[in-house]
Amino acid sequence: MAPQRRAGSRTPESGGAGAGARAEERRRLSSGVKGSVQKDSRRKWLKVAFLLSSAMLGYLLSGSYLLGEDGVTEVLAHQGESLQYKFIEVPCSEDYDSHKRFEGCTPRKCGRGITDAIISREEAERIRRIAEKGLSLGGSDGGASILDLHSGALSLGKHFVNMYRYFSDKVHDTFTEEDFHLYRDVRQRIQQKIALTFGISSSSMYLTKPTFFSRINNSEAKTAHDEYWHPHIDKVTYGSFDYTSLLYLSDYTEDFGGGRFVFMDEGANRTVEPRAGRVSFFTSGSENLHHVEKVHWGTRYAITISFTCNPDHGIGDPVLT
Missing domain, CATH: 2.60.120.620 (q2cbj1_9rhob like domain)
Structure with missing residues (x-):
C-alpha cells in the first residue's frame, strides 16, 4: 500500500521546483544589481573621459599648442x-x-x-x-x-x-x-x-x-x-x-x-x-x-x-x- 501523505507536506519534486524558482529570482535580482553597478561605472568613466577630453580641447584651443x-x-x-x-x-x-x-x-x-x-x-x-x-x-x-x-x-x-x-x-x-x-x-x-x-x-x-x-x-x-x-x-x-x-x-x-x-x-x-x-x-x-x-x-x-x-x-x- 502506498504511504499516505500528510496535509501540508511537500514532495521532493515540489520542494525542488520552489527552490529553483527562488534561485532564479535571486539570479534575476543579482543580475539587475550587477547591471545597475556596471551602468553606474560606465557613466562615471564616460563622465571622466568627457572631462579629460574637454580639458585637453581647452588646452589645445588656448593656443599653448598649435597644429601647423x-x-x-x-x-x-x-x-x-x-x-x-x-x-x-x-x-x-x-x-x-x-x-x-x-x-x-x-x-x-x-x-x-x-x-x-x-x-x-x-x-x-x-x-x-x-x-x-x-x-x-x-x-x-x-x-x-x-x-x-x-x-x-x-x-x-x-x-x-x-x-x-x-x-x-x-x-x-x-x-x-x-x-x-x-x-x-x-x-x-x-x-x-x-x-x-x-x-x-x-x-x-x-x-x-x-x-x-x-x-x-x-x-x-x-x-x-x-x-x-x-x-x-x-x-x-x-x-x-x-x-x-x-x-x-x-x-x-x-x-x-x-x-x-x-x-x-x-x-x-x-x-x-x-x-x-x-x-x-x-x-x-x-x-x-x-x-x-x-x-x-x-x-x-x-x-x-x-x-x-x-x-x-x-x-x-x-x-x-
Missing part, C-alpha cells in the same frame, strides 16, 4: 603677453667640446630665455628706425635684407656692399651719434641678462660677428642669402658663437604674418612669437637647433646680437666715423 605645417608647436611666448622672464633649461650638446673651452664662460648650463622687461617698446621703435634708415640705402632683391653696423655690410640687390665705403657721403646724413649710443646701450643690457641667466661674468663674454639687423618680407628669394628659413645651428654655422640673442623690433600678426622663431626639439617645435622689445636668447649649440618661418605678409624687423667666450673672436661696438 611643421607639426605640433608649443608657444613659449605669445605676442600678446608681456613676459617678465622665462627660462627653459635643456641638456648641453657636445658641440662646445670641439672648441677651446673658457672656464667661467663656455656653456655648462644650456637653454633658452625670453624677456620683455629689459628693452621697452618705445626703445624698440627707436632702434627699428635705425634699421629703416640704414636699409633705405640698399636692400635685397629677395626677401631678406641685412645691415651690419660693425662691418658695414649692407644688402644691395643680389650682393653686399660696405656701407661705409659705398655710401660714405651719406652715412653721416643717415645716422646720428645718438643712434649708435642707443645700440651700444641695448647690447650691454642684453649681455648682462645673458650673463646673469647662465651664471657667468658679463666681462668674460665678447661681442662677435656677425651681429646685424634683419628685414624680412615675402618677396621671392633671389639668392641663397635670401633663404633664411632653413634649420641651422649657430655654433656649427659660426664656430665663434656661444650665446645668441634676438631683439624683435616688430609684432607678429600685427606687422607681419608667419616669421615666428622655432626651436626644433625632438618630437616638438617650440615657438617664440616676435613682439617689439622682446629679447630671446639661447646657447648656440645643437641643443638649440632652430629656424624662422617664412614671412607670408608684411615686414619683420629684428637684430641678431651674438657673443663668444673667445677673446680672439671679439669685436668692438660700432662707431660713427
Whole structure:
C-alpha cells in the first residue's frame, strides 16, 4: 500500500521546483544589481573621459599648442603677453667640446630665455628706425635684407656692399651719434641678462660677428642669402658663437604674418612669437637647433646680437666715423 501523505507536506519534486524558482529570482535580482553597478561605472568613466577630453580641447584651443605645417608647436611666448622672464633649461650638446673651452664662460648650463622687461617698446621703435634708415640705402632683391653696423655690410640687390665705403657721403646724413649710443646701450643690457641667466661674468663674454639687423618680407628669394628659413645651428654655422640673442623690433600678426622663431626639439617645435622689445636668447649649440618661418605678409624687423667666450673672436661696438 502506498504511504499516505500528510496535509501540508511537500514532495521532493515540489520542494525542488520552489527552490529553483527562488534561485532564479535571486539570479534575476543579482543580475539587475550587477547591471545597475556596471551602468553606474560606465557613466562615471564616460563622465571622466568627457572631462579629460574637454580639458585637453581647452588646452589645445588656448593656443599653448598649435597644429601647423611643421607639426605640433608649443608657444613659449605669445605676442600678446608681456613676459617678465622665462627660462627653459635643456641638456648641453657636445658641440662646445670641439672648441677651446673658457672656464667661467663656455656653456655648462644650456637653454633658452625670453624677456620683455629689459628693452621697452618705445626703445624698440627707436632702434627699428635705425634699421629703416640704414636699409633705405640698399636692400635685397629677395626677401631678406641685412645691415651690419660693425662691418658695414649692407644688402644691395643680389650682393653686399660696405656701407661705409659705398655710401660714405651719406652715412653721416643717415645716422646720428645718438643712434649708435642707443645700440651700444641695448647690447650691454642684453649681455648682462645673458650673463646673469647662465651664471657667468658679463666681462668674460665678447661681442662677435656677425651681429646685424634683419628685414624680412615675402618677396621671392633671389639668392641663397635670401633663404633664411632653413634649420641651422649657430655654433656649427659660426664656430665663434656661444650665446645668441634676438631683439624683435616688430609684432607678429600685427606687422607681419608667419616669421615666428622655432626651436626644433625632438618630437616638438617650440615657438617664440616676435613682439617689439622682446629679447630671446639661447646657447648656440645643437641643443638649440632652430629656424624662422617664412614671412607670408608684411615686414619683420629684428637684430641678431651674438657673443663668444673667445677673446680672439671679439669685436668692438660700432662707431660713427
